Amino acid sequence: MSKLIQLVLGFRSSNVDDAVVIKDMKRLESFCVAFNILPNGFAQDSSVTPSKWTIVKSIIYFCIIFANIAHLVLLSVFNLPDHWLHIFGDFFCGHPGRRFFWLFWLYMSIFGEVLRHFWIYLVKKGHLKTLRLYDTLYTKGFRSQVLHMSPFYCLKFRFVANNLAIWWIKVIALLTISLAPILVFISESVSQLPKTPQQFIYTYCWLFVTYLGLVCALINLMLTGGLVTIHLAYFYFKAVHVAENVEHFAKKRRSSHKVDYLLMYKATIREVIQYQNEIEHLNVRFRNWLIFLYLGMSFTSDFGVYIAAVVHIDHNYLDVFLAIVALNGFISIGVCSYLNGIVLTKVKINFKYLLIIQ
Structure with missing residues (x-):
């Protein structure tokens, strides 16, 4: 079964070498560099100057x-006459709810772009x-000395990080391939525009712009989401x-000798x-972006369902x-909230046992 899943979905087992995992991580990193999410990769070397x-x-x-965005603003915000709607390729012209459709994609485009610039x-x-941790993993591998975890959890993190990287790459590829025919299908299904060569050029030129804009906006969301989910797995x-x-130390404290106990x-x-400092550093530097992400995704999902x-x-x-697009936002928020809750619970357990030790 595992081989079948690996063949169909491309997911890897936990027995792969570090080199294979690093190769997949570098593929995700290359997407981040291409879309300027991480201009200099995980290393974030500021001394590297951008090329022409x-x-x-x-x-x-x-x-x-x-x-x-300008095209979507014209279609969703302004009450243009039908003549201009034809020129701007509004294939929803004549439909009572057309402005809501364009308004949804306008908000998603602006949200994705603001989130990208914030990042x-x-x-x-x-x-x-x-995130420089992953650049270190390229050279030193998924070892306890690097991740500061037991070998058991190093392997678990390697497995999850690898498959998350594969998952996000495949989702990006699927989005890029499938969005174009979806937009064409929607256009041909609902369009009440005149069937003339001139109108065909108008419609498909603007449809191509919409496709490129939505792909860029959604890929930005997915790339940042991919990095966040992988790093969240690390903290988990x-x-x-x-x-x-x-917990193990708290249970052994009475049976240990004084010297061993102190060590x-x-x-x-x-x-x-060390772990608390990592969490606190990330919380101080990153929490505003996460809050904006949560609020933006929540509003997008609510608006889509509405x-x-x-x-x-x-x-x-x-x-x-x-509805499917909107529900994906709810699912993402739920998964991230669940994992954040687990991390906070584990931190609370740490304090509980530390109080017992003292």
Whole structure:
């Protein structure tokens, strides 16, 4: 069964070498570099100057995003006459709920772009240096000396990080491939525009701009989401490891000799403090981005469900499509909240056993 899953989905087992995992992580890193999420990769070496091609890509990216957002603003905010709607390729022209459809994608595009620039700001200010851990893993591997976890949890983290990287890469590829035919299908299904060559050019030129803009916005969300989920997995396994060590030490304190007790006590306290410092550093530097992410995804999901369940675009598959997109946001928020709750619970357990030790 595991071989079948690996063949179909591309997921790897826990028995792969570090080199294979590092290769998959570097693929995800290359996407982050290409979309300027991590301009200099996990190393975040500020001494590296951007190449001319990087500057050209940034200009092209800006033009695509600007054109897409401007187009969506015109279709969703302004009450344009039908003549202009035809020129701007509004294939929902004539539908009562057309502005809500464009408004949903406008909000998602703006949200993705603001989130991206917020992330880039944090990287430039050095607030995400914690991600340098993965650059260290490239050279030293998933070892206890690097991750400060037991070999058991190092292997677990390697397995989860590897498959999360594969998952996000595949989702990005699937999005890039599938979004174009989905938009074409929607356009051809609901369009009431004149069937003329001129209108065909208008519609598909703007549809191409919309496709590029949405792909860029959604990939930005997925790349940052991929990095966050992988790093969240690291903190999860680290929390479990530290909690187990503290619990184990609390149970053995009475049977240990004084010298052994002091040595174990110092090692345990050092490990707890190190983990707490990691959490606190990330919390101070990163919490505003996470709050914005939660609020943005929550509003997007709520708005999507509202459009699908109350407004109704077509009382058919489009409502289902928007509902699925919105529900993915709810699922993501739920999973992240659950894992954050586990991490906080483990931290609470650490303090509980430390009080017992003292």
